[in-house]
């Protein structure tokens with residue numbers, strides 16, 4: 001029967017077919033629609049299809065319009081990109097039903113990211129009257145494990161590591177009830193039917209009360225390996241120096257700061273300053289580690305973050321973490337379960353094997369982790385969100401590219417901080433943080449990650465983008481793939497393209513790519529680059545003046561080598577007497593200078609990262625680093641916020657302009673010799689670099705007419721430099737693009753490679769000219 005309305009005319013029932021695209025599958029969208037339609041008395045149905053969610057609704061026009069409005073306020077985890085509506089003839093049906101997925105819809109459905117415990121679930125865990133009281137695996141359609149437990153698609157329980165846990169009748173009833181918030185929550189479970197927690201290990205005093213037992217180990221300064229969402233953490237009492245320094249020693253980790261988990265926002269505020277933007281990040285469903293400014297006298301042991309003014313803090317993101325933090329009653333160091341730079345352990349047997357020498361006990365459970373995923377790291381810099389590592393909580397949600405490539409693309413990423421990326425249509429799926437591919441175990445997870453993601457997306461890439469560096473394991477992987485078209489992408493072009501894709505911008509822009517080192521189109525080591533670029537092509541318009549990198553890769557680990565090279569170049573061999581950095585190195589100094597002058601294993605580089613290293617060593621901050629970027633991080637941290645001074649850096653008037661670094665180095669050395677305090681020099685150095693970036697961009701704007709600047713590369717993780725560049729550039733009328741979703745470091749390279757390959761394929765498609773394939777592929781790697 002048609003829906004009868006009292007008045008005729010305008011109030012006759014209407015029927016609409018509505019399609020919703022975006023992240024709308026596996027996030028409780030269909031039950032959301034069911035509820036919204038039911039409360040409005042609408043009839044019809046909702047289901048998944050290839051493009052997202054599709055529904056038909058019938059009823060009074062104002063009720064249908066109101067439902068359309070409601071779709072703009074979707075469930076927490078959903079992201080609506082587009083809503084399209086089409087009028088149909090009313091058919092008078094009754095009731096509203098949720099339909100199963102079409103075969104195609106199920107096949108194309110997106111696997112959602114893992115999501116922190118929602119407020120409803122957190123309440124249940126703490127409610128003694130709830131049947132899930134203290135159950136460490138509570139979840140619902142708004143929260144819980146997803147990507148880390150998915151084995152294959154379509155995404156349903158049978159294809160996750162929850163398959164072995166048979167739902168009890170009570171859980172099944174919730175799972176089947178569209179009005180319940182656990183409707184089709186694939187990992188739904190309870191104490192009767194879900195995974196179980198246990199505590200193992202030599203010091204485990206209470207095997208029947210695992211959390212209490214773990215807390216006892218932590219209180220006695222022991223270390224507990226805790227199985228989380230994407231792998232094992234190592235936990236230690238953050239306020240006990242003995243515990244934290246033991247953890248450092250056993251993990252072979254010298255200086256790199258440990259992250260801390262605080263029980264809640266209040267506890268986080270006791271450790272650090274937390275701005276509104278930072279608390280939003282801390283509480284966001286992704287629950288990343290947020291880099292915060294540490295309060296003086298924050299109650300954490302010195303060894304947590306030696307010498308650092310900041311602290312990486314995260315809040316509990318699984319019920320297990322919540323229960324553990326509640327029971328412990330203070331902040332815990334929660335660092336990746338590994339030794340040194342290996343990937344984190346995520347398989348139980350491997351964790352026991354690798355972590356037994358570190359952990360006194362294991363707080364573990366029998367829900368398998370399918371995919372290793374590290375914690376994400378984010379900070380707020382200059383008022384903007386700045387991702388440092390995009391992994392748990394964000395992956396595998398796709399980014400939307402400006403164009404659609406005709407075929408799926410795999411981009412292989414960089415060598416350090418590796419991620420890879422697979423495209424499908426306009427969607428770019430950037431992988432979880434993989435790490436340093438030189439490590440064998442990391443390389444294995446890289447290869448497994450690529451084939452797993454391709455399976456989940458049901459694509460076989462026909463085009464493979466890679467870095468120009470032939471020694472990158474990721475490049476070598478690309479070269480070994482059969483029957484694919486290869487697209488070589490210059491490293492810094494990829495950085496800027498990554499920033500463009502991150503901002504949905506197609507260019508052209510003035511790209512400022514400052515990082516450690518990437519292979520340039522001329523075969524030299526670039527790293528302080530100004531490119532006039534869009535997604536298709538680039539030209540190198542300016543760069544930092546080159547100096548030798550004595551010892552090649554050794555220079556990255558020993559900043560004093562860069563001080564030697566920079567001083568030698570700046571003073572043309574006549575380095576002034578009295579510099580402490582020279583004295584500290586003894587006879588090694590002259591040996592390295594000799595090799596440098598003879599050009600022995602001393603490739604030239606325009607690297608900005610190595611310039612930070614040189615200045616850090618020159619002012620006596622650090623001669624040797626124990627992790628990548630350490631000298632630059634410390635130089636940023638010590639910089640005196642009250643200092644206003646700067647140094648001059650002239651820009652040469654060449655077709656490809658050089659920024660004169662020698663002048664800067666001489667000014668720094670003069671300050672050091674006159675006894676200027678390192679924090680003052682550090683501040684002036686940052687100001688000088690930002691000033692040089694402004695001057696160069698202004699010069700390039702005059703030449704090119706471009707007034708949009710994209711800042712990318714690992715150096716732009718430096719909040720002080722970023723903030724200074726932003727204010728200088730915006731004051732002069734530039735529009736400045738910075739990274740918001742993927743990191744400016746090499747973790748963003750795969751997205752840039754994918755965006756460039758997509759642009760090349762699209763351009764070729766538009767040209768539809770024969771014989772374009774070979775030339776188009778090289779466009780990206782040519783310097784014009």
Ligand SMILES: [Zn+2]
Nearest residue numbers: 118121140143
């Ligand atoms: Zn929940």
Ligand SMILES: [Zn+2]
Nearest residue numbers: 168171190193
């Ligand atoms: Zn159950």
